[in-house]
Every structure is written in C-alpha cells, then in structure tokens.
Amino acid sequence: MTMTPRLRKLALTAHVTFSIGWLGAVAAFLALAVTGMTSQDAQLVRAVYLAMELITWFVIVPLAFISPLSGVVSSIGSNWGLFRYYWVLVKLLITILASIVLLVHTQPIGLLAGAASNTTAFSAELQSLQFLMVTASGAAVVVLIVLTILSVYKPPGTTRYGARKQHEQRARS
Amino acid sequence: MADLASDLDPKGNTQTARAPGQGSAASTPRWVRVLGTIMVALVLLFVALHLAGHGFAGHTPLTGGGRQP
Numbered sequence: 700m701t702m703t704p705r706l707r708k709l710a711l712t713a714h715v716t717f718s719i720g721w722l723g724a725v726a727a728f729l730a731l732a733v734t735g736m737t738s739q740d741a742q743l744v745r746a747v748y749l750a751m752e753l754i755t756w757f758v759i760v761p762l763a764f765i766s767p768l769s770g771v772v773s774s775i776g777s778n779w780g781l782f783r784y785y786w787v788l789v790k791l792l793i794t795i796l797a798s799i800v801l802l803v804h805t806q807p808i809g810l811l812a813g814a815a816s817n818t819t820a821f822s823a824e825l826q827s828l829q830f831l832m833v834t835a836s837g838a839a840v841v842v843l844i845v846l847t848i849l850s851v852y853k854p855p856g857t858t859r860y861g862a863r864k865q866h867e868q869r870a871r872s
Numbered sequence: 873m874a875d876l877a878s879d880l881d882p883k884g885n886t887q888t889a890r891a892p893g894q895g896s897a898a899s900t901p902r903w904v905r906v907l908g909t910i911m912v913a914l915v916l917l918f919v920a921l922h923l924a925g926h927g928f929a930g931h932t933p934l935t936g937g938g939r940q941p
Contacts, residue, residue: 856900
C-alpha cells in the first residue's frame with residue numbers, strides 16, 4: 700500500500716511534527732520536574748505539579764499515541780515499510796516500550812498533583828516520587844533523542860522479511 | 873516511521889539503510905545488537921527497581937491527602 704508522493708509528504712510532516720512535539724513536551728516536563736524537586740517556594744512547587752499533570756494528560760499522553768500511529772501510517776505508505784528495515788522496526792519497538800513506561804508513570808504524577816492541590820508539605824514518600832519524575836522524564840528525553848537520531852541517520856540493515864520482499868520485487872521486474 | 877522529506881523513499885537514497893540490500897540480511901547489524909542489549913538492560917533495571925520498591929509501586933497514596941486523575 701504505497702501512498703501518492705503528496706500524501707506521503709503530508710503523513711511524514713505530521714509524523715515529524717508529532718514526534719518533535721512529544722520530545723519538546725517531555726523536555727518541558729523535565730524542567731518542571733527539576734523545579735518541583737529543587738525549589739524552596741511552596742507555591743511554585745504546587746503550581747509545577749498541577750501543570751505537570753495537565754501537560755501529561757493533554758499533551759504528552761496524546762502525542763505518545765499519535766506519534767507512533769502517524770509513524771506507522773507514514774512507513775506503511777512508503778517503500779520503507781514497517782518491518783523491512785531494522786531502524787524502522789527498532790524505532791517502533793522503542794516507542795511502544797516508552798509509551799508503556801509513560802502510562803505506568805501517570806499514577807505518581809496524579810499523586811503529586813493531588814498532594815499539590817491539597818497540602819503544603821510533601822511527605823517523604825512523595826519526595827521519592829519527585830525524584831522519580833526527574834529520572835523518568837530525563838530518561839524519556841534521552842530515549843526520544845535516540846529515536847530522532849535513528850530517524851535521521853537510518854543506520855543500515857535489512858530484516859529477513861525486507862530482504863525477501865526485495866528479492867520478490869527483483870524477480871518480478 | 874520514516875522521517876524527513878528527502879527520505880520518503882529508500883530507493884532514492886545512497887547512504888546507510890537507504891540503499892535496499894546494502895545492509896546484510898544474513899546477520900543482524902551490530903548497532904541493532906548493541907541497542908537491543910542496552911534496551912533489555914534498561915527494561916530489566918526498570919522492572920527490578922519497581923519490584924524492589926524504589927519506584928512508586930507500593931507507595932500508599934498520600935500522607936496529606938490527594939487524588940488520582
């Protein structure tokens with residue numbers, strides 16, 4: 700299923716936009732998480748965790764689904780395919796893993812936002828969650844940068860499925 | 873998950889994975905093995921940390937009250 704060049708470009712533009720938007724939103728989240736953990740200003744800390752919850756549910760989570768989905772559409776609609784080249788396959792697997800980890804971490808974000816709206820001081824348990832938010836979002840930024848590097852450099856390697864498809868195409872032509 | 877406007881089609885490219893058949897299908901490329909090893913290690917670390925209670929698992933919600941989204 701190959702799309703027309705115009706449609707492929709549109710799908711690719713959408714995928715790049717969503718993917719870079721995802722990276723930017725996670726970077727903003729990391730900045731808020733560091734501020735929330737290090738600031739001495741109680742009001743600022745409360746505002747930070749409320750903002751983090753909003754960013755999570757209204758920006759990061761939607762992009763975590765839309766970005767891989769747009770990538771799948773873009774790859775299937777082009778000659779790259781989804782399973783023919785290792786870099787495409789590896790990107791897909793990493794993205795799925797990252798999305799699962801993100802969903803797992805929405806729970807502590809909710810806990811911190813709940814505490815921020817109800818209390819002035821965080822318990823020791825919540826302080827460990829503050830640290831978790833910094834490490835998790837820092838790791839997410841690294842993972843998303845790795846995905847970007849894979850997209851740009853496209854390291855070599857054809858899967859067995861891809862090689863078989865190429866062989867079939869050559870035999871037909 | 874193909875990216876960048878100039879990379880809409882692998883056939884038109886000359887570098888790395890862009891030239892079909894350039895990468896050997898007989899063996900998995902080294903970069904895939906390295907990245908795969910790192911990924912597996914990170915996943916195991918993540919699971920181990922959470923099982924050991926260093927993640928958020930096992931934390932009771934809030935000392936000062938709170939809510940979940």
